[in-house]
Amino acid sequence: MAREVAHLVTSVALDNCGDLGIHIDRNGRWFYHGSPINRKEMVCLFASVMSRDPDGRYWLVTPEERGTITVDDVPFLAVEMFTCQCGRDRVVSFRTNVDELVTVDALHPLRIEECPETGEPMPYVSVRDGLEARLTRSVYYELVGKGHEEILDGERVYGVWSSGTFFPLGRMDDCD
Structure with a gap:
């Protein structure tokens, strides 16, 4: 079990995509590289895989990869x-x-x-x-x-x- 957890932690660290270019403004609007994400279904999908680490960084995390996003206030x-x-x-x-x-x-x-x-x-x-x-x-x-x-x-x-x-x-x- 410990070996599986260590492998999972390692694979998550290896599959870090860095900054995904996604931003949530103070009014809850989502943007990708400055362009609004207008499809609510897409926003809801991203929101479903969002988490926040103890340092306050926001992440989108899938089983294969993860990356950070920026948030003005709260998501x-x-x-x-x-x-x-x-x-x-x-x-x-x-x-x-x-x-x-x-x-x-x-x-x-x-x-x-x-x-x-x-x-x-x-x-x-x-x-x-x-x-x-x-x-x-x-x-x-x-x-x-x-x-x-x-x-x-x-x-x-x-x-x-x-x-x-x-x-x-x-x-x-x-x-x-």
């Missing part, structure tokens, strides 16, 4: 939201621009960053393999509409419940 956008139940029993799911479905839970958490230029919230959800989707503005506003106030560690926090976990969207003190 996916959450373009649609679904909810069922309500309150602490609520389950929130998103559909990405490559038609992957992800349910917000402890393994697929929400996180909110602040845009350095504007100070506006930038919401993300973990999809798989270190890959994330940024919620579009309309999806984020829809999510905010499902939230409510909780007290966490003595602080008023606004957020949403999903899959039995509370995900903060912001401190209520920021709204006062």
Whole structure:
């Protein structure tokens, strides 16, 4: 078994194609050497073999070869939201621009960053393999509409419940 793993690692290293010339811009648009990839089926195929290494590099990996791609922010956008139940029993799911479905839970958490230029919230959800989707503005506003106030560690926090976990969207003190 160890010999097979060593062979696999060696073959992956030998079949590194380097930079594939694929780029994903901040709006989730895919490009090959500067030209847009307009076929959604092709984008979905590439997305299905994408991963991210611990150093933050993005890869397309097939059984035979692998190569790096560049990503401006994150590779996916959450373009649609679904909810069922309500309150602490609520389950929130998103559909990405490559038609992957992800349910917000402890393994697929929400996180909110602040845009350095504007100070506006930038919401993300973990999809798989270190890959994330940024919620579009309309999806984020829809999510905010499902939230409510909780007290966490003595602080008023606004957020949403999903899959039995509370995900903060912001401190209520920021709204006062």
